[in-house]
Amino acid sequence: MVLAQLGGSISRALQQMSNATVIDEKVLNECLNEITRALLQSDVQFKLVRDMQTNIKKIVNLDDLAAGHNKRRIIQQAIFNELCKILDPGKPSFTPKKGKASVIMFVGLQGSGKTTTCTKYAFYHQKKGWKPALVCADTFRAGAFDQLKQNATKAKIPFYGSYMESDPVRIAAEGVERFKKENCDLIIVDTSGRHKQETALFEEMRQVAEATKPDLVIFVMDSSIGQAAFDQAQAFKKSVSVGAVIVTKMDGHAKGGGALSAVAATKSPVIFIGTGEHMDEFEVFDVKPFVSRLLG
Ligand code: GDP
Numbered sequence: 001m002v003l004a005q006l007g008g009s010i011s012r013a014l015q016q017m018s019n020a021t022v023i024d025e026k027v028l029n030e031c032l033n034e035i036t037r038a039l040l041q042s043d044v045q046f047k048l049v050r051d052m053q054t055n056i057k058k059i060v061n062l063d064d065l066a067a068g069h070n071k072r073r074i075i076q077q078a079i080f081n082e083l084c085k086i087l088d089p090g091k092p093s094f095t096p097k098k099g100k101a102s103v104i105m106f107v108g109l110q111g112s113g114k115t116t117t118c119t120k121y122a123f124y125h126q127k128k129g130w131k132p133a134l135v136c137a138d139t140f141r142a143g144a145f146d147q148l149k150q151n152a153t154k155a156k157i158p159f160y161g162s163y164m165e166s167d168p169v170r171i172a173a174e175g176v177e178r179f180k181k182e183n184c185d186l187i188i189v190d191t192s193g194r195h196k197q198e199t200a201l202f203e204e205m206r207q208v209a210e211a212t213k214p215d216l217v218i219f220v221m222d223s224s225i226g227q228a229a230f231d232q233a234q235a236f237k238k239s240v241s242v243g244a245v246i247v248t249k250m251d252g253h254a255k256g257g258g259a260l261s262a263v264a265a266t267k268s269p270v271i272f273i274g275t276g277e278h279m280d281e282f283e284v285f286d287v288k289p290f291v292s293r294l295l296g
Contacts, residue, residue: 006039006041009035009037012034013031014031014071014072014075014076016030016031017072017075018071028057028062028075031075032053032057035079036050043227043257043261044261045229045230045257045261045264048264052079052083052086055082056078059078059081060075060078080291080292083294083295084288087259087260087263087269087290087291089266092269093216093243093244093271094215094216094244096185096215097185098129101180101183101185102186102187102215102216103176103187103189103212103213103215104186104188104189104214104216104217104218105191105208105212105216105217105218106188106217106218106220107205107218107219108193108219108220108221109193109194109232111193111222112193112220112222113248114190114220115138115144115147115148115151115190116274116277117246117272118134119134119148119151119152119155119279120272120274120280121218121246122152122155122157122186123155123157125186126156131184131186132184132185133157133158133179133182133186133187133188134152134157134159134160134188135160135161135171135176135179135187135188136159137161137168137191138168138190138191138192138193139162139167140168140192140193141192141193144192145161145162145163148190158184160174160175168208169210172191172212173212175187175189176211189212189214191204192204202235202236205236205239206239216244217242217244218244218245218271219233219237219242219244219246219262219266219268220245220248221233221245221262222247222248222249223249223256224258225258226258227261229257229261229265230262231265233266234265234266237265237268242266244268244269245259245269247262247274250275251276251281256294259273259290269287270285272284272285
């Protein structure tokens with residue numbers, strides 16, 4: 001279910017409840033079940049939805065509803081607050097400072113949009129007067145370096161990589177060292193993704209992190225991966241200390257629920273979303289406007 005449809009389904013469930021002459025537990029439950037179904041179809045993890053339902057039941061007082069208060073508003077507000085709570089892990093992510101070298105390592109599965117997102121992130125900061133640089137530590141995927149090089153050249157961002165060297169840890173360390181010497185203030189390390197979660201990938205991420213000492217590790221997730229989001233995010237979090245999330249492909253047929261799962265699994269905030277294939281299709285993520293849009 002795409003985001004706009006989720007808002008519509010929730011609104012319909014609330015409307016049906018408002019139309020009932022008496023709001024008793026049964027009517028409230030029916031409404032919450034309807035909302036639960038809508039959230040599950042939008043790929044919000046089952047456990048999150050179940051907890052949310054329990055919390056809403058605790059918050060929403062049936063006597064208040066019976067007393068003629070605006071039922072729709074009370075429940076909608078409770079849902080809004082619960083969704084915001086899931087998306088806000090309570091602590092902001094590391095924020096790089098202009099003029100001071102920061103190393104930002106990107107992790108995520110192949111095809112998640114990681115390489116594209118590295119350039120978008122660099123380009124976004126370059127426009128704001130930063131001096132970013134890109135390091136290609138993906139020696140696994142043939143063509144990864146060419147792709148990064150092409151993107152970097154288009155955006156006039158310095159890059160580092162190798163066609164010959166097969167050790168990603170070495171490339172990452174060399175690239176970071178070089179760009180520190182060149183006084184770049186945002187050194188972005190793109191890593192390998194492989195096709196699936198596998199031990200070798202996580203070991204490689206651990207070693208690249210050890211060699212580059214990143215100030216921030218960003219987990220990149222494709223918004224269309226559905227219910228797999230929680231496990232995938234958690235698997236990366238176990239090998240490297242993920243501190244922020246970027247959700248890609250939020251344009252088109254994107255489902256929004258995976259974002260909630262990724263935050264819950266990594267206990268890290270979503271900082272940007274990707275909204276297209278182009279360099280500037282990249283937006284700062286803000287919890288409240290996102291949830292407002294979600295609820296329609
Ligand atoms: P990687 O394997 O994780 O490095 O993924 P890539 O950066 O190569 O991206 C895989 C595909 O997803 C490419 O065709 C990108 O153009 C596309 N892509 C990346 N981000 C977005 C996005 O936000 N929206 C859309 N529609 N496509 C994206």
